Amino acid sequence: MQxxxxxxxxxxxxxxxxAVDDLSFEVNEGEIFGMVGPNGAGKTTTIECLQGLxxxxxxxxxxxxxxxxxxxxxxxLVIGTQLQKAQLPDRLxxxxxxxxxxxxxxxxxxxxxxxxxxxxxxxxxxxxxxxxGGQQQRLFIALALINHPRLVFLxxxxxxxxxxxxxxxxxxxxxxxxEGRTVFxxxxxxxxxxxxxxxVMIVDHGRVVALDTPSALVRSLGAESRVLFICEGAFDPQVxxxxxxxxxxxxxxxxxxxxxxxxxxxxxxxxADVANAxxxxxxxxxxxxxxxxxxxxxxxxxxxxxxxx
Amino acid sequence: xxxxxKLAVLECKLYFRFPxxxxxTLALPLMxxxxxxxxxxxxxxxxYGGYGSVDVSVPAYAAMIIAISAFISLPITLANYxxxxxxxxxRATPVSPAAVLGAQLVMQFLMTxxxxxxxxxxxxxxxxLRFEGNALSVLAAFSLSCLxxxxxxxxxxxxxxxxxxxxxxxxxxxxxxxxxxxxxxPLEVMSPRMREFIRFIPLTHVVTLLRGLWVGxxxxxxxxxxxxxxxxxxxxxxxxxxxxxxx
Numbered sequence: 136m137q138x139x140x141x142x143x144x145x146x147x148x149x150x151x152x153x154a155v156d157d158l159s160f161e162v163n164e165g166e167i168f169g170m171v172g173p174n175g176a177g178k179t180t181t182i183e184c185l186q187g188l189x190x191x192x193x194x195x196x197x198x199x200x201x202x203x204x205x206x207x208x209x210x211x212l213v214i215g216t217q218l219q220k221a222q223l224p225d226r227l228x229x230x231x232x233x234x235x236x237x238x239x240x241x242x243x244x245x246x247x248x249x250x251x252x253x254x255x256x257x258x259x260x261x262x263x264x265x266x267x268g269g270q271q272q273r274l275f276i277a278l279a280l281i282n283h284p285r286l287v288f289l290x291x292x293x294x295x296x297x298x299x300x301x302x303x304x305x306x307x308x309x310x311x312x313x314e315g316r317t318v319f320x321x322x323x324x325x326x327x328x329x330x331x332x333x334x335v336m337i338v339d340h341g342r343v344v345a346l347d348t349p350s351a352l353v354r355s356l357g358a359e360s361r362v363l364f365i366c367e368g369a370f371d372p373q374v375x376x377x378x379x380x381x382x383x384x385x386x387x388x389x390x391x392x393x394x395x396x397x398x399x400x401x402x403x404x405x406x407a408d409v410a411n412a413x414x415x416x417x418x419x420x421x422x423x424x425x426x427x428x429x430x431x432x433x434x435x436x437x438x439x440x441x442x443x444x
Numbered sequence: 445x446x447x448x449x450k451l452a453v454l455e456c457k458l459y460f461r462f463p464x465x466x467x468x469t470l471a472l473p474l475m476x477x478x479x480x481x482x483x484x485x486x487x488x489x490x491x492y493g494g495y496g497s498v499d500v501s502v503p504a505y506a507a508m509i510i511a512i513s514a515f516i517s518l519p520i521t522l523a524n525y526x527x528x529x530x531x532x533x534x535r536a537t538p539v540s541p542a543a544v545l546g547a548q549l550v551m552q553f554l555m556t557x558x559x560x561x562x563x564x565x566x567x568x569x570x571x572x573l574r575f576e577g578n579a580l581s582v583l584a585a586f587s588l589s590c591l592x593x594x595x596x597x598x599x600x601x602x603x604x605x606x607x608x609x610x611x612x613x614x615x616x617x618x619x620x621x622x623x624x625x626x627x628x629x630p631l632e633v634m635s636p637r638m639r640e641f642i643r644f645i646p647l648t649h650v651v652t653l654l655r656g657l658w659v660g661x662x663x664x665x666x667x668x669x670x671x672x673x674x675x676x677x678x679x680x681x682x683x684x685x686x687x688x689x690x691x
Contacts, residue, residue: 186536211538218536221529226461231454238447239539262461 137164139199139286139317140185146193146341147180154180156341157194164285167308167318169332171325173438177341178321179219182290185319186216199286212240215284217275219291219321225264229255229274232263233281240282249277253307269300276307287311289320293327305331325431335430339438349430356433362393362409364423374416378408391420447539451547459555465517470559473505473512476628477563478570486571491632495659498571500630502563503654506586508627509559511647513552514593515600515618516611522548522601523610531690541690545598552597553590560586576660585657589650592673595680596646602688626651649673 140162147155155177162168172178183189184196187203187210196203201210223232233246250256253273258266266274272292279287289308293301308331311318322328328335329349336346345352359382372384372391380395380402395405406425413420460466477498486496522545525531534544567573600617604610622628625647631639642648653669663670 188532188535208538211536216536218529218533221533221536223530223533224458224525226458227454231457235447235450235454236537238450239537 138162139164140168140319141197142181142185142194144194145181145184145191145196147177147184147189147191153341155184155191158338158341158343159194160336160343160346162317162319163334164317165312165315166333167312167320167331169328169335170319170321170338171323171328171335171434172338176338176438178338179290180341181338182288182319182321186214186288187211212282213285215279215282215287215316217272217279217287217289217292219294223263225262227263228259229261229263229266230259232274233277236278236281242283243281244283246277246281249280253277254303267300268296269303272296272300272304273307276304280311284316286317286319289318291321291323294323301327325429325434329430337434337437344437345433352433353428353430356428356436359394359396359428360405361426362395362406362423363426364391364393364409364413364420365389366391366413366418366420368419370413370416370418374412374418375409378412380405380408448543448547451539451543452550455547455551456554459551465521466555469509469512469517469555470562473509473559474562474566477501477505477566481567481571486567486573492630493659495574496571497630498567499574499658500632500655502560502567502573503582503658504627504630504651505563506560506654507589507625507647507650508622509556509563510586510589510593510650511618511621511627513556513559513590514597515614515621517555518548518552518594518597519600519604519610519614520607521552522598523604523607526689526691527606529691535690545688549594549598552594553587556590557586575658577657578660581663582654582657585653588670588673588677589653592677592680593646593650595677595684598684599680599687602684621645621647624648626655646672646676 138161140160142161143159145155145158146153158177158181170178170181180189184191185198185203187207190204198210199213201213203210227235229250230246233249237243237246250259253276255270255273255277258270263271263274276289276292279289292308293304296304305327308318308320320332332349334347335349335352337344337352345355347355367389370391372386375381375384375393378395381393382396383394385392385394393405393409395408404425406423410420410423480501481498484497486498488494488496492500522531531544535541564573564575600610600613604613624642625645626634626642627647627650631642631648631651634642649669649672653666653673656666656669657663
């Protein structure tokens, strides 16, 4: 597989504050690569170094075979960018913005096609300030795609959007991948990283703390599965503790939570064992469901729960 | 080049779509001219060397418009662009920084020129404005004055991070300057000591140059103004390039 981004031992300091500390990773062609981390973990600095907006203090960065600092202009021609907290003038119209950005590149996509694809045809003559949050983000995606980029950077694309708008954006990002483009995104939503990304990199204090597919990250945590059910009658927790996969049982009024190992491939899930044991003892139960560890659990375990700013 | 012209056209459109700056630069000087004309008329007067009050005010107000564009309009527009990440967004594209800033300067120049044109049209139609100079000379002096003052405005735009601060600093510089330069209060009503003092105010040289060329002075009579304005242009351009920041 070809590498689109290659970063080794990247370091960047602001005065005495270390923003990025010895960061190394690679991004493969055609994948959706997610970077997640708490505030101040060094995400923005990393993305700025990749785009040539900032000069690294240490290490090597190679993006699409180019050095982002020395070959800044060539790089900007072949990447697409959507920046967090970067806007356009309020009174600029949608079609004017597209026409302007098209003029920055030698062979742009005809922008009426992009308008159609991103569902903005009716908003063609609207001021940017009149668009909803989701429409604005779609416009910014259109601007990021106008030069047929091989690599697209999407920085906190769905922050502040409602669930409908978020799902529309996710579909768009998958379409971008389907066209063979590589996507590098950052997000605060673990659900987004888990559902959308092929691989996720968790960074903290300027370092990589984990990098793998979302499911491998969840597995590596060795997190327990949880089975929850409601039991209106009395029952003896020993019945469940006898199951070999079960580690502990908690009772909170009528609600029972059974913790156990995630099953190995080929074995029945914990919920089946629990339901069988309860049925065998003729214990009545309702609302049974299983919860699996999510990327959010992994994230919190690796980066801690303390609030940061 | 294509991007540059597109940017310049869009900047002009944006200027009129959010017309607060237009109110300052275009409407306010025009209103003052009409107010003043309706009080004093434009009869020739010995105070103004045989010209009327409107005749001397039109080139003086043109200087005022140049100062408003340079100290208020230009720094506030760019501070707003920086504050909202608009400059950052442009920086992430291959467009040249010179195109982005150049388009802004072209727009400010055209709007300043439009402000002066409105003064001339109103003066001519309402008060029979007299003009005895060479139109090309006046335009050349006007352009040089714009370039010098815009270069200073670019220093402000480079150093000032927010719109709030830009409007405070701009007004603190602008207000004394337009009263102590002959741009609003005519030079003729000032005491000799006062006129000695205001030679140190840069805008005074713009007023003197434009008023002189307006009534037919030749360039050689205005060497001091030319030297001062050229020096401001060179020094401020160098400093502006050094201090400019995208974010």
